[in-house]
Amino acid sequence: SIQEAMAITNKAVMEALDGLPPVKVHCSLLAEEAIHAALWDYAEKHQIKIEGLEKPKSDIHEEEEEEEY
Known part of the structure; x- marks a missing residue:
């Protein structure tokens, strides 16, 4: 269900x-x-609203600083 998918966390994946x-x-x-x-x-x-769902970042590295090599 959508609620079950919303509850999936990285910890749950690791477990x-x-x-x-x-x-x-x-x-x-x-x-x-x-x-x-x-x-x-x-x-x-x-065209539905899922409670607690936030818009994803356009790039998964959006909040990370770029490393210089």
């Missing part, structure tokens, strides 16, 4: 996978963000 190596923890965050982005897309296409 479902019986943990992740520290270097792969960011993958669980990407999974959470992808699910919420899909919900946003669904809501937009069906």
